[in-house]
Amino acid sequence: MSARQRLRDLGIELPGVVRPAGAYLPAVRTGSLVYTAGQVPIVDGKVAATGKVGGDVSVEEAADLARICALNALAAVHDLVGIDAVTRVVKVTGFVASAPGFGGQPKVVDGASAFLGEVFGDDGRHARSAVGVAELPLNVPVEVEIIVEVNGEVAG
Template structure:
């Protein structure tokens, strides 16, 4: 979408970026290195409250986890916006997602599609990214999913 102003696209989609969740440790939500912004892993905080805890495939259904992945991606984009402004995004380069998985759960890519599809809705072709979807035994604060982004900015 050449010439797109991403704030206009967000408004068109009816998406409002949330406030950046405060770090749960000794780190910052996002860091710029040259033309890249790296976000810290973002968990499904909504208005300062965790939206869910538990493992996917046990306490958390995969479709519910997919929605939480979308929330994580919104929080990551909020961190980018707070650092450089969302309109500075040239493209989304990489997404890494972690899914707290019950034994035998192998649907991590489907869960992370919630985040990837959101990025695609917002950024179109500039949102097409490389991705890793990793199943893990536990995540911080007991959350079911965590997402981090690398974006190229102008």
């Protein structure tokens, strides 16, 4: 089953690509890899939540926000090469704006990882880093970037 069909089965539509907040591209392809810029939880052009995880934002809410970030990353990939060109998710890096003493970053980034597994099955299993940071752009609680492997065909 294609990734596009899995998304349909999950009742999820790929959003438009989130407009970059600076002088960079949402995604870049080199060879068989596509790297996305860090994606934040923007829904319909608006920040979905702000604050620090372990303070203003619960782990569960932050995991849902990480899922939105991963969806936005897939939108950037789709815009560049087409979602069905993805043959495997290689790496996920998640940044979590953390309240002092918070150490649950892996549980937050699990939201992105689980979502990618839902979309790509075993090909969605990946290497990962989950990093706690003091601040993120727009005061969002989480940011996610992905690296995916794609086949040679490019489709929009």
